[in-house]
Amino acid sequence: xxxxxxxxxxxxxxxxxxxxxxxxxxxxxxxxxxxxxxxxxxxxxxxxxxxxxxxxxxxxxxxxxxxxxxxxxxxxxxxxxxxxxxxxxxxxxxxxxxxxxxxxxxxxxxxxxxxxxxxxxxxxxxxxxxxxxxxxxxxxxxxxxxxxxxxxxxxxxxxxxxxxxxxxxxxxxxxxxxxxxxxxxxxxxxxxxxxxxxxxxxxxxxxxxxxxxxxxxxxxxxxxxxxxxxxxxxxxxxxxxxxxxxxxxxxxxxxxxxxxxxxxxxxxxxxxxxxxxxxxxxxxxx
Ligand code: PAF
Numbered sequence: 224x225x226x227x228x229x230x231x232x233x234x235x236x237x238x239x240x241x242x243x244x245x246x247x248x249x250x251x252x253x254x255x256x257x258x259x260x261x262x263x264x265x266x267x268x269x270x271x272x273x274x275x276x277x278x279x280x281x282x283x284x285x286x287x288x289x290x291x292x293x294x295x296x297x298x299x300x301x302x303x304x305x306x307x308x309x310x311x312x313x314x315x316x317x318x319x320x321x322x323x324x325x326x327x328x329x330x331x332x333x334x335x336x337x338x339x340x341x342x343x344x345x346x347x348x349x350x351x352x353x354x355x356x357x358x359x360x361x362x363x364x365x366x367x368x369x370x371x372x373x374x375x376x377x378x379x380x381x382x383x384x385x386x387x388x389x390x391x392x393x394x395x396x397x398x399x400x401x402x403x404x405x406x407x408x409x410x411x412x413x414x415x416x417x418x419x420x421x422x423x424x425x426x427x428x429x430x431x432x433x434x435x436x437x438x439x440x441x442x443x444x445x446x447x448x449x450x451x452x453x454x455x456x457x458x459x460x461x462x463x464x465x466x467x468x469x470x471x472x473x474x475x476x477x478x479x480x481x482x483x484x485x486x487x488x489x490x491x492x493x494x495x496x497x498x499x500x501x502x503x504x505x506x507x508x509x
Pocket of ligand 1: 253254255281283286353356357375378
């Protein structure tokens with residue numbers, strides 16, 4: 224079967240309703256397009272566990288701030304379609320901006336504490352935009368499960384919270400970040416980086432690894448873990464840090480001292496030249 228390309232919400236809903244009536248399980252893989260191997264890994268994982276995988280492609284204006292890169296965000300739907308097909312996806316939902324946000328549109332989903340720190344501080348309104356679009360994509364595709372990358376760690380917590388609070392009954396799966404052979408986390412925005420910036424960007428990975436090895440060696444003092452990561456980042460003056468923290472993996476709270484059994488996430492964000500980079504690594508004793 225070739226790839227089904229669907230553009231209207233009502234067509235998407237009719238198709239999903241019909242598939243559900245046939246007893247098929249549906250997974251949704253929400254994306255903003257310009258797909259890379261990380262997205263392909265989400266699609267492949269979804270294909271393993273579900274009868275139908277619907278990849279969505281929509282560059283969502285609501286989640287970009289006024290000074291952010293909405294206009295220049297890379298787009299290549301033809302290449303995306305080839306990547307989706309190669310990964311085993313059979314459906315792609317590509318709505319237009321007017322289809323998603325007609326002039327009379329007036330609803331925003333706002334999520335509490337979990338969305339206020341880290342990305343929420345540096346990108347005001349970002350998670351309202353993400354939650355609103357993801358709720359709409361879920362309403363269009365009617366999935367049993369949805370797949371997201373760990374690279375946007377806080378986003379996965381925000382979406383899990385929304386799904387729980389609004390009783391959406393969708394299983395949220397988080398798939399580990401895919402990295403280039405150098406260790407750089409895959410991101411559609413890596414295309415903005417010059418070869419030198421790409422090399423410098425490896426400092427994020429070194430800082431995270433340093434934090435992880437301290438935790439592995441038994442250090443649970445948050446400030447000490449953060450200072451060591453910041454020292455590594457300071458070795459790369461081209462990287463302008465926004466945040467570099469250790470937090471609890473489920474709530475993002477930042478106790479002075481972690482317990483032995485805490486799941487910990489190390490989170491870094493900042494600018495390499497004009498490009499904003501984020502990365503994270505998690506640690507758990509289990
Ligand atoms: O992670 C992304 O690409 C976007 O934030 C998402 C989840 C597709 C919503 O626009």
